[in-house]
Amino acid sequence: MTDALLNVYNRAPITVERGEGVWLYDRDGTAWLDCVSGIATNALGHAHPKLVAALTEQAEKLWHVSNIFRVPGQEALAGRLTDGCFADVAFFGNSGSEAVECALKMARRYHWSKGDEKRIDVIGFAGSFHGRTYAAINAAGNPGYVEGFGPRLPGYVQLTVDDGDAIAEAIARPTTAAVIIEPVQGEGGARALSGEWLKRVRDLCTANGVLLIYDEVQSGMGRTGRLFAHQWFEGVEPDIMAVAKALGGGFPIGACLATSEAASGMKFGVHGSTFGGNPLAMAVGLAAFEEIARTTTLAHARSVSEDFYTRLSNLSARHPDVIADVRGKGLLIGLKLKVNNREFMGVARDQRLLVAGGGDNCVRLLPPLIISHDEVEEAVNRLDAACASARA
Numbered sequence: 486m487t488d489a490l491l492n493v494y495n496r497a498p499i500t501v502e503r504g505e506g507v508w509l510y511d512r513d514g515t516a517w518l519d520c521v522s523g524i525a526t527n528a529l530g531h532a533h534p535k536l537v538a539a540l541t542e543q544a545e546k547l548w549h550v551s552n553i554f555r556v557p558g559q560e561a562l563a564g565r566l567t568d569g570c571f572a573d574v575a576f577f578g579n580s581g582s583e584a585v586e587c588a589l590k591m592a593r594r595y596h597w598s599k600g601d602e603k604r605i606d607v608i609g610f611a612g613s614f615h616g617r618t619y620a621a622i623n624a625a626g627n628p629g630y631v632e633g634f635g636p637r638l639p640g641y642v643q644l645t646v647d648d649g650d651a652i653a654e655a656i657a658r659p660t661t662a663a664v665i666i667e668p669v670q671g672e673g674g675a676r677a678l679s680g681e682w683l684k685r686v687r688d689l690c691t692a693n694g695v696l697l698i699y700d701e702v703q704s705g706m707g708r709t710g711r712l713f714a715h716q717w718f719e720g721v722e723p724d725i726m727a728v729a730k731a732l733g734g735g736f737p738i739g740a741c742l743a744t745s746e747a748a749s750g751m752k753f754g755v756h757g758s759t760f761g762g763n764p765l766a767m768a769v770g771l772a773a774f775e776e777i778a779r780t781t782t783l784a785h786a787r788s789v790s791e792d793f794y795t796r797l798s799n800l801s802a803r804h805p806d807v808i809a810d811v812r813g814k815g816l817l818i819g820l821k822l823k824v825n826n827r828e829f830m831g832v833a834r835d836q837r838l839l840v841a842g843g844g845d846n847c848v849r850l851l852p853p854l855i856i857s858h859d860e861v862e863e864a865v866n867r868l869d870a871a872c873a874s875a876r877a
């Protein structure tokens with residue numbers, strides 16, 4: 486590994502050269518079963534022919550013009566993303582963090598534009614992850630991500646999901662601007678919030694004039710078997726939502742979606758991006774959206790995930806000294822382990838199975854949504870072998 490790279494990652498010792506479907510191939514041609522999907526990003530698997538075609542076709546025409554010009558692909562993708570959901574408008578950036586950043590700026594600016602300059606506080610929750618920019622690390626408040634980066638930004642309040650009284654009290658404060666929630670906590674260890682919990686927070690926000698932001702960067706775009714995880718429940722729609730990762734099927738993209746009311750403070754010149762919404766990202770984003778939003782894709786994701794949970798609960802019964810809990814929603818699956826999760830990722834690699842780490846000593850299984858039932862069986866067989874050697 487070259488010393489010229491900033492050393493902020495703990496990289497697996499594999500050099501991947503090519504991918505197809507749920508399989509990755511290294512330089513020696515060894516096949517790896519990919520239950521990471523570029524961290525919940527390659528939802529349609531690697532080298533999906535429709536995405537490859539969309540990207541190459543656009544690459545031959547136009548890559549980038551900036552937002553000084555109209556980009557027809559942006560209008561098309563914004564139309565698809567806001568069709569039949571809570572949102573009226575979309576802003577495109579290049580990543581999840583940028584989508585979150587836009588959401589947080591939009592929420593504060595909304596209250597400011599209504600003359601309510603006191604409403605600046607953003608309530609976030611322990612165990613959540615919103616990205617690595619300053620606002621995102623302060624909103625999530627994970628001590629490991631803010632330490633050493635100077636004073637915490639003012640106006641960010643941290644609560645725990647279990648403290649219902651504190652949540653009600655904080656949302657009712659006249660200084661509260663917004664609440665930011667991951668409907669299924671991803672990096673924190675695949676923890677799904679209940680519909681009742683989301684509904685209570687939604688109702689408290691509505692009653693107090695506070696904006697509700699969902700971060701569906703990881704849980705969105707089909708990952709849980711619905712287009713967005715919050716759509717499993719009635720009456721819990723947000724005012725603003727951050728989306729990224731699978732939205733580009735592996736190509737960098739992020740979007741902040743909002744109701745026109747929540748976005749009403751955002752005017753010409755107050756926000757922007759050079760690359761956001763570029764023609765390449767929009768072409769591949771549109772192709773990915775068409776595939777993921779299909780009922781057949783979502784139904785398949787639900788069906789394989791049920792298969793996964795059945796097999797994983799049998800697996801955990803066979804290895805009670807390795808697996809403490811099986812949890813998550815859809816194909817955002819967490820195994821809370823009794824052995825060290827980083828070491829377990831290594832023994833899974835010995836089986837040519839790639840899994841992602843997660844908080845709370847979890848490993849996450851985030852396979853492409855197109856994983857077949859046979860491949861689910863294969864993944865669980867490999868996990869079985871990994872559990873046996875983790876215990877040995």
Ligand code: PMP
Nearest residue numbers: 580581582614615616671702703
């Ligand atoms: N929000 C959530 C829920 C995420 O899982 C992530 C990435 N893991 C981000 C935001 C940040 O996305 P990005 O790395 O694209 O900035």
